[in-house]
Amino acid sequence: MSKAKPIDDKRLQALVEDWQQVAPQKAAIVSQVRELVKSIFPGVGERVMYGGIFFSLNSDFGGVFVYKTHVSVEFTNGAHMRDPEHHLEGSGKLRRHIKLRSIGEIESKQLAFYVRQASDQTISGPN
Numbered sequence: 001m002s003k004a005k006p007i008d009d010k011r012l013q014a015l016v017e018d019w020q021q022v023a024p025q026k027a028a029i030v031s032q033v034r035e036l037v038k039s040i041f042p043g044v045g046e047r048v049m050y051g052g053i054f055f056s057l058n059s060d061f062g063g064v065f066v067y068k069t070h071v072s073v074e075f076t077n078g079a080h081m082r083d084p085e086h087h088l089e090g091s092g093k094l095r096r097h098i099k100l101r102s103i104g105e106i107e108s109k110q111l112a113f114y115v116r117q118a119s120d121q122t123i124s125g126p127n
Contacts (some may be wrong), residue, residue: 011048029071070099075118
């Protein structure tokens with residue numbers, strides 16, 4: 001596994017602070033998502049792009065974005081992931097996402113299960 005990309009601390013911090021001021025409940029969800037991803041992959045890289053935070057190992061495998069009514073956790077190759085509980089949404093060629101409206105949904109929608117798969121897709125490519 002290659003070394004994670006460096007974090008652009010100023011841009012990342014500014015984005016997080018903006019979310020905390022504008023949407024504190026959603027900022028708390030984002031914080032928990034980031035902690036989960038970092039607990040699974042301690043060397044994960046983060047970067048700000050398209051108004052959200054992308055996660056990467058040897059390439060981007062997903063990201064987290066704040067919307068008016070929810071937080072979306074996006075998966076780059078989500079169409080190739082197992083989804084036995086049907087938590088993934090989207091119909092594009094590759095990407096899928098999970099909408100979170102509360103911190104509790106991180107667990108109830110089994111986000112860790114999907115994060116592990118998403119990074120596997122990045123490392124080994126779609127099945």
